[in-house]
Amino acid sequence: MISGKKQATMNNLFADLPTDLPEELVEVLAENQHVRIERIISNGHASPDGFCYDQEEAEWVVVLKGEAKLLLKGDDEPIYMKVGDHINIPAHRKHRVEWTCEDEPTVWLAVFYKD
């Protein structure tokens, strides 16, 4: 059973973008035991120095507004992501957000799912 969003209510991914964003903002849009769909908003945020995500779940992620640089550990260079760019990150593939633009919010849509 999905939690929360059983009713077919509509929202917009680009609505309610905060103007002041001291921390990344993560909102769960839909979720059950297998999958979790999140909107993540960054604004100049990056992962802390030396930090890498090491996730139990695979993550399919797309940039829908703004721009970002994502580093997959072991790669020499981060991947530049502009609007529409999407990537699938297997579970336990270590990665970090190197950079997000400061001029406007960066809106990510991420689907985390168990293998």
Added chain:
Amino acid sequence: MISGKKQATMNNLFADLPTDLPEELVEVLAENQHVRIERIISNGHASPDGFCYDQEEAEWVVVLKGEAKLLLKGDDEPIYMKVGDHINIPAHRKHRVEWTCEDEPTVWLAVFYKD
């Protein structure tokens, strides 16, 4: 295990939009036993008269380009969806696409998942 997209290759949701689209175009972006992420491109397409989707899986869907009208069976009026609008359709909630705009392709991103 995810099929296909184990490698972290990047693609763009707005790339390779066909100019001539006799049928809706469905592409699977990532998939495993629990979840399937699809890019769907419509251009003036609608569900056939009288047809409703009746899906085993729940579907979270967003319009990322273009515009559409989605009818949830039992509702009096279709839901107008513009860019960024997203909705969660529970499994077996019957629905149909009433209309998509003809001026440009409508790009949907759909996440199908088992409850």
